[in-house]
Amino acid sequence: MNQFMNIEDALNYMPVHVPPRSALFSLSPIGVGTPHQESILSLLVRTSRAHAVSPRHLVGEVLGAADPAISKITCTKFFSIDAGTVNGLGRYAELFVSAAERLTGHQNLSCLTLLPWQDLFPYNGQGLLARHPRWCPVCLYQQCLLGQATVFPLRWYIEVYRACSEHMCTLEDRCPYCGKTQPYIPRFPDVGICDNCRKPLAGTRPRTNIPRFQLWVNDAIGEMVLRQSEPDFAPSVDRFRDFVREQIQVIAAGNRAAFCRAIGFNDRGLNGLLIKGERPAATQFLAMCYSMQVMPTNIFAGESLSMNGKGLCLPPSKLKDRGACPRPSLQRRKELEDSLHARLNSEAGLSVKEIAADLGVSGSCLRYWFPDLCATLSKRHKVAAKVRSAIQQERQSRRVEDVVRIIHVEGRYPSQRQVDYVLRKEGMSLVQPPLMQAYLKALKEL
Numbered sequence: 001m002n003q004f005m006n007i008e009d010a011l012n013y014m015p016v017h018v019p020p021r022s023a024l025f026s027l028s029p030i031g032v033g034t035p036h037q038e039s040i041l042s043l044l045v046r047t048s049r050a051h052a053v054s055p056r057h058l059v060g061e062v063l064g065a066a067d068p069a070i071s072k073i074t075c076t077k078f079f080s081i082d083a084g085t086v087n088g089l090g091r092y093a094e095l096f097v098s099a100a101e102r103l104t105g106h107q108n109l110s111c112l113t114l115l116p117w118q119d120l121f122p123y124n125g126q127g128l129l130a131r132h133p134r135w136c137p138v139c140l141y142q143q144c145l146l147g148q149a150t151v152f153p154l155r156w157y158i159e160v161y162r163a164c165s166e167h168m169c170t171l172e173d174r175c176p177y178c179g180k181t182q183p184y185i186p187r188f189p190d191v192g193i194c195d196n197c198r199k200p201l202a203g204t205r206p207r208t209n210i211p212r213f214q215l216w217v218n219d220a221i222g223e224m225v226l227r228q229s230e231p232d233f234a235p236s237v238d239r240f241r242d243f244v245r246e247q248i249q250v251i252a253a254g255n256r257a258a259f260c261r262a263i264g265f266n267d268r269g270l271n272g273l274l275i276k277g278e279r280p281a282a283t284q285f286l287a288m289c290y291s292m293q294v295m296p297t298n299i300f301a302g303e304s305l306s307m308n309g310k311g312l313c314l315p316p317s318k319l320k321d322r323g324a325c326p327r328p329s330l331q332r333r334k335e336l337e338d339s340l341h342a343r344l345n346s347e348a349g350l351s352v353k354e355i356a357a358d359l360g361v362s363g364s365c366l367r368y369w370f371p372d373l374c375a376t377l378s379k380r381h382k383v384a385a386k387v388r389s390a391i392q393q394e395r396q397s398r399r400v401e402d403v404v405r406i407i408h409v410e411g412r413y414p415s416q417r418q419v420d421y422v423l424r425k426e427g428m429s430l431v432q433p434p435l436m437q438a439y440l441k442a443l444k445e446l
């Protein structure tokens, strides 16, 4: 450097660091390090929106070109169902994280999946992820009101996270208009609208009672999602196994069978984990943590919890594990078949899931043993659901018109805000397009 150059000139000649360009927009994931942390599928859909292309195009053409292993797996079934595991802890999650990191220039996108838990849970992710995307309609409604992008947090995809603690309502997995479940990778770049009928999934719902156990599970999952982005947080099955052994010593004086009974397992219920080297399913893991009165994340926090010793408590209800479905006996199958035939002749139009719940079996069990009967029942249910939905829509539209007229008769102007205020108390909202149409129509007729 010229010794006569002043410091300002010297700064002007300093090389400027330009970060490397990325092939895709590098949108920041929402809520990292909080329980609301976004999922990688949600980030991919937002990225496709920023590029004004379909998420399926982005995955098939762009991520597929970046990694041939992705181009091999992209098909309709993958987009609809299998892509759910992209948020999980297996091979698909690794493939997508690696491709998305290369294309967006982001680092550590694995914390937008459950990959940080891959040393604890079974490799096949048994009981970990929900079958279909689920959402809290009120959270979506709030995002919409605040003008934010639609974001699906990672916890909504976790099977045992079944209700929103904030809005005290259960998560939904079917469009309120057409009753369809949603694909994991939609065709349209917005996860907040139905992929089938394009109507919003957002809405208001009355607050309900969520069991305390479910609220504990929600807190536990919130903590798990929050902590997993910390670089030194490394949950493992070895640590969990050591912790359980310590607890058996401290709480049950080494009597494993007594310990098992106290947490609602049979006497040998922990043999798989402690002797055979098996990994705990997410449901089993959370139920055990609840019984031992410990937050799951505290087990892996580094400090010793060996003297936890708070005692044990039974979970008030079972966290159902999808894997555990006993094979029905021949006689039971005959009974089930007769019941299904009887339902075919009934007018109720229940879904296979509802019928299964009535009969005390799982929907997949019925579909496995009686595929044709279930297909016919499903068709009937869809027709009945459509009719019910049309009737409800009609009823709600009439109500909107009534509200507009009542406010008008009272001598006030029926503004959107005024009408929405009344409707929200009844679980409706003008954010739903048919209700907005009814509102506009009623205004014209005043």
Ligand SMILES: [Zn+2]
Pocket (backbone or CB within 6 Å): 136, 137, 138, 139, 140, 164, 165, 166, 167, 168
């Ligand atoms: Zn919510």
Ligand SMILES: [Zn+2]
Pocket (backbone or CB within 6 Å): 175, 176, 177, 178, 179, 180, 194, 195, 196, 197, 198, 199
């Ligand atoms: Zn729909």
